[in-house]
Amino acid sequence: MKNHHKEFKYVDYLWDEDKAKKLNDDQVALFLYRSNILGADLRITNYGGGNTSCKTIEKDPLTNEDVEVMWVKGSGGDIGTLTRSGIAGLYTDRLRDLKKVYKGLHDEDRMVGLFNHCIYDLDSKAPSIDTPLHGLLPFAHIDHLHPDALIAVAAAKDSEKVTKEIWGDTMGWVPWQRPGFDLGLQLEKCLADNPGIRGIVLGSHGLFTWGDTSYECYMNSLEVIETASEYIENKIKEKGAVFGGQKIKSLAKEARLEKAAQLMPLLRGLSSSENRMIGHFSDSDVVLEFINSHDLDRLAPLGTSCPDHFLRTKIQPLVLTLGTDENLEDTKAVLAKLEPAFETYRQEYADYYNTCKKDNSPAMRDPNPVIIIYPGVGMFSFAKNKQTTRVASEFYINAINVMRGAEAITAYTSLPRQEAFDIEYWLLEEAKLSRMPKEQPLSRKVALITGAGGGIGKAIADKLAAEGANIVLTDIDEASLKVAQATYKRDVSTYAVCNVTSADSIKEAYKKACLDFGGVDIIVHSAGLAISKPIEDTTEKDWDLLQNVLVKGQFELAKLGVEVMRKQNLGGNFISIASKNGLVSGPNNVGYGTAKAAQQHMSRLLAAELAPDKIRVNIVNPDGVIVGSKIWEGAWAEGRAKAYGIAVEELPAHYAKRNLLNEIIYPEDIANGVFSLVAILDKTTGNIVNVDGGMANAFVR
Template identity: 50%
Template sequence: MPVTASELIARSNRLGSDPKNTNFAGGNTSAKGTATDPVTGESIDLMWVKGSGGDLGTLGTDGLATLRLDRLRALVNVYPGVDREDEMVPAFDYCRHGIGGATPSIDTAMHGLVDAAHIDHLHPDSGIAIAASADGEALTRAIFGDRVAWVPWRRPGFELGLDIAAIKEANPQTIGCILGGHGITAWGDTSDECEARSLEIIDTAAEYITQHGKADPFGPELAGYGPLPVAERRAKAAALAPVIRGLASHDRPMVGHFTDADVVLDFLSHEAHARLAALGTSCPDHFLRTKVRPMVLGLPADAFVEDCIARLKELHEAYRDDYQAYYDAHATAESPAIRGADPAIVLVPGVGMFSFGANKQTARVAAEFYINAINVMRGAESLSTYSPISDAEKFRIEYWALEEAKLQRMPRPKSHATRVAFVTGAASGIGKAIATRLAAEGACVVIADLDLEKAQAAAAELGSTDVAIGVAANVSDPAAVRAAMDEAVLAFGGVDLIVNNAGLSLSKPLLETTEADWDLQHAVMAKGSFLVSQAAARVMIAQEMGGDVVYIASKNSVFAGPNNIAYSATKADQAHQVRLLAVELGEFGIKVNGINPDGVVRGSGIFAGGWGANRAKTYGIEEDKLGEFYAQRTILKREVLPEHVANAVAVITGPDMTHTTGLHLPVDAGVAAAFLR
C-alpha cells in the first residue's frame, strides 16, 4: 500500500477514535498521491477515500475506495446539473482503479474536486453547533476570521463538491470550511497538516462556545423534571421499557437500548427541551439514525408508571399521525414508500432515553447520535438560536433514492434477528450451546447463570455486549429472577424468547433421597421455571409482540427410570407447565413448547457434577462409556450432544414454526419407551 494511503488510514483512525471529532461511521477522509499503473507502467494520480458505510475509527485498507483522479475530475465535463446530480454517483464506479475496495460514497466529489492533497470531512459537535445556528455565517467569521469559510446548506453530492472547490480557490488562505447544517471540512498539503487543521477548527469552536456561551442554554430548570434517584429511575425504566419497545415496534420489530447519561437527564430537566426536541436534529447523519424528531413524554419524573404508559400510548398515536403527515407533505411520485412511522428515540424526563434499531448496535448508536444532537443544541443555543435544516430538506435526505438503494443492499436478516433471548443455566453445557446457536441466528442473548463470572465469560465468547450479556440469576429466588429480567430489559429493550434450562440432578433411589434433595431439585427446576416464565410473561404481555417460552425438560418426564425420583418428578412438573402455559399465554401470541433430551453427557454440567458417575454405577458401566451406552439404547444408535438440543430450540422458536405450541419435541435419538402417547 502506498505511503499516502497508509498515512490516511492512521489519520482516520486517530480522528475517528475520539468522539469529539466525529460520530460513529460519520464523516470521511481522503488522500491523493501517485502509483504505478500495472498495465502501462506509467505513474498515475490516484485518490484514496473512505468508502460508503465505513467507520473512521476502525477504517482499514478494505474500507477505502481507490479512484483515478483524472477520470474523477473529468466528470465535471459531463455533469448534468444539480437536478440530476445523483447520476454522478454510479459514474464514480467508472473512475475506480484496480479491483476490490469499498463502494465510493456520496461525498467522493467533495474530496476529488477540491484542490488539496489531503481532506477531512467530519461531524464534530462543536462544528455542527456553529453550522446549525441561526447566525452560523456570522459566528464563523467571528470565531475564525478569514481562516475558515462558510458554506450554506446544500445536500451532500456533486454540487457541494463544486461549491467547496470554488470557495477554496477564491480564498487560498482558508484551512477549511463550516458546512451549514452539516459539519466541517478541512484540507492540507500533508496528512499531518490536514489533521492539525481539522483539530484546530474543532477545538477553536469548542473553546469559543465555552468562553462566550450562555450559562443556561436550555433555560431554567423545570420543577419536578429532574433526575430520579438511580435505583428508582432504573426500576421505572425497566417497567416502561417493554411498553415503549412494543410501541416502537408497531411497524417492525426493534431491539432497544436505554441510557440515563447525565447529558440526557440534564436536557430533559430544563424548560427548552420540548421546543428543541420538536425542531429535530440537523446533521444528516443524526436524523438518519434518530428519525426526524424524538417522542417526548411530557410528564414529571415522579408520574406513576400507569399514567406514563397511558400517556405514551396516546403520544405514540399522535407521533405516527405526525410522521405520516410529514411523509405526505414532502413525498413525490418517485419517493420510496414510507419506512415506518414509529419513533426511534423516546425521551422520559427524570428517567432517560430509549432508542431503537434493527439490532443492538444500531439502537445504541442511535442513542449516541441523539446525545450528539443534544450537544449541538446546547452549543447553538449558547451562542445563538438552534436552527436546523427544514423538514423538506430532511425528507430529501431520509427518502433519498441513494439512501434507499443503500438499504436495499443490506443483507437479509437472520432467522432470529431483533429477538432477545434469555437462557438460564447458560454458562455451560446445553444452555451455552443454545445461547451460542441463538446468537449465531441473529438474536441478542442474555446468559443467566448462578455464577456471574462464568455467565459474563460465556457472553464474551459470543461477541460484544451488542450481542450478549451475562447476568447472575438464582432462579429459585423471585427477587433475583426479577433483577435479572430487569437487566435484560434495560440492555435490549425487552425479552422475546425464554429458555428454562437451569437444572441439577442427584441420582439417588427413593430410600436415599432426602427431603433436602427433593426440595433443592424442585426449587431450581419446577419453581425456577415457574418464576422465570412468570417474569418473562409480564414483559412479553407488556410488549404486545408475542414470544416464545421453551422448557428443556427431559425424556425422564415421561419415562420411568431407576434411582432418580426427585429429578424425574420435577421434570414431569416442567413438562406439564408447558401444557398449562401454552393454554394460558396463547391469547397473547406467546408460544410455549418443551424439548425432551436424553443422555447428554459430553459438555453437560449435570453429568460432570456427579450425576454421570451415579448413572454409570446404576447401569454397571465405566463413566467414560456412558455416552456410548446411552447411544446404543436408542433407535438411531447416536449420541445426543448439547448442539442437538440447541438445534431443536432454534427450530421451534424460528420463523417456520409459528403455529406450534404445547409441543414436547424429543431429542433423544429415539427412545421408544419415551414416545409420547
C-alpha cells in the same frame, strides 16, 4: 502547527508516533490509522459519520504511467473501524473530468453512477456520495468530520459571521447544500476564492480540513475542533445557564433505572407496531441536562440539523408527558397516555411525508419514533438491532451537544423540513437500504437463557445469537458468565447473575433484559442439576433442591416473563429444557424424574393458558448429553453408571448405543431443537421435541 497533545482539552490526541513509524510511510495505511483514531472520539464524529481520504501516485496498470489515485472511505462505512476493504480507489483526473459532463443539481444521481467509471482499484468499495467533495480539492490528506462543536457553529444562526469571528480569514464557509457533485464544486470555488485557508465549514452540516501529510491533517482537524469547542464553552460561561436552566429535577439513579425498566416493554410494544424493535436507554448527564430543561419543549420539535443525525434519529423525538411520580405498574392507565401520544407522532410523521413527497419518492417508512424522551428519567431509542439503536442514541446525544453549542453562540437552527425529507427519502439512500443483507431468522428478538454459563445453556445462547437474537445470559456463577459473554461481539449479549430459586433474582434479570434490549421474546429455562439416588438415599434436601431449581424456578421465570411479554403485546416463546426422564420410569431417579415430569406438565398447562397472548410454550427433552454438558460433572455420572452397572468412562458409548440412531448427543443438538421451536415451528405450542437419538420408551404417546 502545534503538536503537543497536552494542549488539547476538548478532543483526544491519540496519535502514537511509534505506531505511525511502523507503517513505513505507507500513505494509505497512515490515512487508515488517522481515520481510526479520529473515529475513536465520539466528540469528533459518530459511528458511520464523516469520511476521510488521501491521494497517492500509483502506476497505471494499462499505461504503466504515474497517475494520482484518491483513496476514500466507501459507502456505508465507519472511519473508526475503517480497513483497506472499506475504501474506494479512484483516478483523481477522471473524477475531475466529470465536471465536463455534469449538468446541474438535477443530475446528481446520475453522477454517482459515473463514479464507477473512475475506479482504479478493482477491489474498491462502492464510492459514496461524498467522493467528489474530496476529489475536487487538491490536498493529499482530507478529513470530513461531524464534530459536535463544528456542527454547533454550522447550525447556529448567522453561521457564516460566527465562523469569521472564530477563525478570521483562515476558514472558508459554504451554505447548506445536500451532499453531491455540486457541493464538491462549491468547496473547490471556496478554496479558489480564499487561497491559504485551513478548512471549510459546511452550513448545517460539518467540517472539511486537510494537510500535506496524514499527521498534519490530523493535527489541523484537532486544532480547528478545539478552537470551536473553547469558543462555545466561553459563550456558555457568559450566558450562565444551558437550555434555559433546569425545569424538572431528575429522579435518583436507581429510581430512574426502575422506571425505565418498567416502561421499556410498553414503549417497545408501541414502537413495534410495524416492525419489532430493539431498545436502548441512556440517562447520561448530557441527556438529563437537556430533557430536564426549560427549552426542551421549544428545541425538541425543531429536529436535528446534521443529515447524519436525523437519518438515524428521525427528524424529531417523541417527548412523553408522563410525570416522574407516575405509577407505571398501572399498565392500563399508562397505556391510556402512551397510545394517543404515539398515534399523534405517527400522524405528524405521515403529514410530514405527504407534505414533502415527490412523484418518485419511496413509500413512507415506519412512522414510529426512534428517540423517546421521558423528562426526569432518561432517553429511550428503538431500532432494528442493538447496534443501530445504540448508535441512534449516540447521534441524538451529538444533536443535543449541537443544540447546546448553537444556542450558546446565537440560536439553534434546524434544516427546513423539505431539505430534511429530500435527504431522508433520497433515492440513493433507498438504493443503499435495498442492498442491505436479508435479516437473520431471530433478528429483532431478545432471548433470556438460564444456566447459560456453560454446557447446554451456553450452546443454546450461541445458536440463538448466531441466528440474530440478542441474548441475556443468566447463571448463578458470575465468573462463568463473564467468560461466556466474552465470546460474543459487542451489542449481542448482556448478562445477569441469577438464582432461579429466588423471584427477586429473576426479576433483576428481566430488569437487565428490559434496560439493555427493551424486553424479552424468548425465555429458555436451561438451568438445572441432576441427583441420581435410590429412594432410601434421596434426602429431603435433595428433593427440595430439585423442585426449587427445576420446577419453582420455571414457575417464577414464566410468571415474571409473561408479565414483560404482555406489556409488549408481541407474543413470545417459552422453552423448558426438561428430560427424557420426565417420560420414562428408570431406577434411582425418583427426585429428578418427578421434577422433570412437573416441568413438562407445567409447560403444557402454560401453553393452554397463554395461547390467547400468542405466547407459545414448548419442551425440549435431551437425553444422554455427556460431552460438553455440566450436568455430567461429578456425582450424577457416577450414579447413572452405577444404575447401569458400567464404568463412568463407558457412559458416552453406552448412551450412544442405546438410542435408535446410535448417535452421541451434543449440547449443540439441544440448541438446534430450541431454534426449531422458536424460529421454524411457529404454530406449535404445548409440544415436546425429543433430542435423544431416538428412544422408543420416550416416544410421546
